[in-house]
Amino acid sequence: MFDEKDMILEAKHVTRRFPASGGRELTACQDINLKFYRGKTLGLIGESGCGKSTFMRFLVRLDVPTEGEILFKGKDLTKLKGEELRQTRQYIQMVFQDPSGSFNPKMKIRDIICEPLLNFGRIKPSEKDVVARKFLEAVELPGDFADRYPHNMSGGQRQRIAIARAIALEPELIIMDEATCALDVSVQKTIIELVCRLQKEKKIAIGFIAHDLGLIQAFAHQIAVMYLGTIVEILPGEDVDKAQHPYTKALLSAVFDMNMDFTKKIESIDSEIPSPLDVPSGCPFQTRCDHCMERCRQERPALTEIKPGHEVACHIFGREE
Template sequence: MPDPKESDVILRVEHMTKKFPLSGGRTLTACDDVSLRVRKGETVAIVGESGCGKTTLLKTIMNMQPPTSGRILLHEKDITNLTGEARRENCRHIQMVFQDPTSAFNPKMRIRDIVCEPLLNFGLLKRKDMAAKARELLAQVDLPADFAERYPHNMSGGQRQRVAVARALALEPEIIACDEATSALDVSVQDTIIRLLVRLQREKGITYLFICHDLALVSLFSHRIAVMYLGSIMEKLDGDRLEEARHPYTQALLKAVFSTDQEKNQKISILAGDIPSPLDIPSGCPFRNRCEHCRDMCEKKKPALRELAPNHSIACHYPLEIVTK
């Protein structure tokens, strides 16, 4: 894949940390010094186990909650702590698609009203033009025009997710953030939604932030992958070079998948040990208590994310040499 130029970077997350104060004076660290650069027209996947901080990272980028420290820049403009009208205006550039659109939709609204609502909210659409706009938005996601008159509960999960994409497209955002947008769908519907997203990216140059726990799935269509663990990015690499992953955690994720051509007696390698609580992140490397390659240094010092090769960074003192299958 050609390497987009530095000037193509539209979104930067710089050393973002998000801590949640809890009762009893305790603090939960959901994101710990996360840095990310996102270029125009690319798909950046953020992958990791449940609770590793993926949604927190997105919510901070989306201005839904302020970070504890660090900055978010959109086209070099600091959007970290926008409020009021500036925050509302920023929503035009970054839209979101959630795992379960049903909970995001008002069940009493017709699909026509749901997809046009963002435009009406911004005063960009007259009521008399709604029917035509709804048809146009539905056509973009390959839904027939008569779906405009339906209610969300009269559709399948995959169709509802298309409506969510149509609604996200309405304001013609530069970035669409998808939080587990296909996780609740069966594989064939996941495939059609992903093909749709890829087509829209080609046609409109949209940038995607795609949150998912399925590393193999995102490698099929993501330009870059950031692997998160306990609030930290452990490895960043190109989506089509996943076989070059060298972090023990990334490799463990790669091995922890079912396959139909698996030998009958071949066990699926599952990560040993429980994921530590984000209330009690281990000293040194956050992954060390589950890493079979852990050494003294890993207990003492948190590894910084460092560049191993162009577009390949890793936070590990002792990167592995090869992927062992």
């Protein structure tokens, strides 16, 4: 569906297991395969605890998977070290839900925006004022905000600063982990409009974690639906209404509440999500699926392409139907 020559990052067979109490293992991500494309947004969606942040953290090397490769421009990010890792990190930036945690409260906005540029020797200290103003304008904030401290700003303005800082290094990929979900719906919308504009201008690839399918379908070019550590469906953002996996369909039927709380039970699914310590063999969704067959209890369904750009991991769409 996308031009393969625009692919900038590919996750291949990525699995992450965490040691848990009693000698057990928690599988947060299992055999994930995803591709990120220049100028396109991949929306990663799923209930709280399904492994979204664990996966995205690999892309910025805050963690490494237990198995698998993360190929960025042909290099495996999981194996990079030292100066090569430091240099590569410039090109993949992350924006978190609460930017305050990553800002030094004693630093002025000018220094917050310019810090990564100075660290990589991209600007001289004497250029800070001009550069900070340029990036403040890029995120539609007044240039004189350069003299403020983060606590003198609203949540939406702080998130714009986080975006300014992220784009300053001219990254090829920006990961946004629930970056707008703490904001009011109207502010959320303006931040997403900003991100979409910057993406178009700079051809940035974006990985956008959300728990609100309604929000993400408006702008994501591809959507990956995650359930208990596995990707159960990948489809073009514009085709969300054509989703086929029973889990995605359940999410869709719950979508119209803009502030849906995924920590609560989804109304249209009867039972609770199993623990990631106790993932059933066979299809991970079997315990909550109305269509569960014997085969679903035995065999884990692989992602199968049903249309270009649309893959579903469900035995209903298996090859041996």
